[in-house]
């Protein structure tokens with residue numbers, strides 16, 4: 001198959017402390033195997049939610065009780081549950097370019113969606129105010145896919161928007177907020193919200209492994225009450241074993257150690273990759289969104305389409321993703337722009353990867 005050097009969707013399994021994970025699993029199973037005999041709380045094991053609530057408060061300034069946390073196997077599944085708590089005629093505002101799988105999911109649920117323009121600070125307030133949206137999905141830590149980091153000023157404007165009409169909510173998708181390089185980490189919107197307007201969503205897919213399918217949302221109290229009334233029949237969608245193992249992994253400090261180690265390593269990989277790209281391509285490329293997260297964008301000042309570059313790359317055995325896939329309701333930019341991930345790019349592969357990219361673009 002195609003080489004996935006630049007994939008923004010895969011993690012580097014070699015980075016994952018499998019031995020430590022397995023010993024946490026063994027410890028959790030020995031101590032709490034009783035829990036496996038029954039169906040646990042639909043929101044997830046309470047003690048696991050206590051651990052996550054503590055971790056969120058320390059790392060992201062999220063203020064919540066464990067009762068407000070719902071664990072789910074993936075952000076999309078949690079979003080499906082969330083849409084059931086909101087009026088059928090809710091209009092969802094999504095960033096454009098944005099997380100197309102969220103757009104496709106909401107579309108598949110026959111929800112009405114309006115795509116909203118972003119700029120280098122994230123979602124544009126004028127576009128939001130001009131729209132009919134009442135629930136906004138936004139990725140303020142590291143806008144997906146452009147990487148924009150939303151400054152505090154814009155966050156305050158967003159909260160003002162949410163508080164100026166009764167049926168408004170902000171879904172803060174904080175999917176890869178663990179990784180910051182040249183930007184100091186800005187506390188979550190949820191932590192700044194005093195009025196239960198922010199639904200905080202997070203995932204362990206980027207910081208640990210997508211294959212764990214461990215994601216979570218923090219519901220404001222009014223929505224939690226609705227969840228309890230209308231979705232109490234649901235069973236937890238995450239494996240109890242994975243939940244208990246994750247709890248042990250966090251409680252023993254292994255999670256924090258892993259984030260520190262991977263941040264250090266990803267910082268080096270990202271800097272090296274950008275240097276090699278600039279060496280090779282010079283001023284025919286521009287890099288953006290590299291200050292945080294596990295990918296950045298590279299646009300090429302050449303007379304070639306994204307499709308042509310992708311196809312050429314496939315000829316050479318290299319998988320590439322263009323930014324066009326993230327434009328749901330508008331025309332993508334003319335300049336070919338690629339989303340380049342580096343979480344799965346070992347330094348020993350870099351010269352080959354950049355060489356293949358060069359051939360895909362210029363041959």
Ligand SMILES: Cc1ncc(COP(=O)(O)O)c(CN[C@H](CF)CCC(=O)O)c1O
Nearest residue numbers: 008009074075076099144173175203205215
């Ligand atoms: C904006 C955003 N919010 C959440 C997730 C995490 O989802 P989950 O693992 O289900 O918790 C991703 C994950 N990123 C996708 C997979 F890597 C990108 C796919 C593509 O580009 O089609 C994401 O981009």
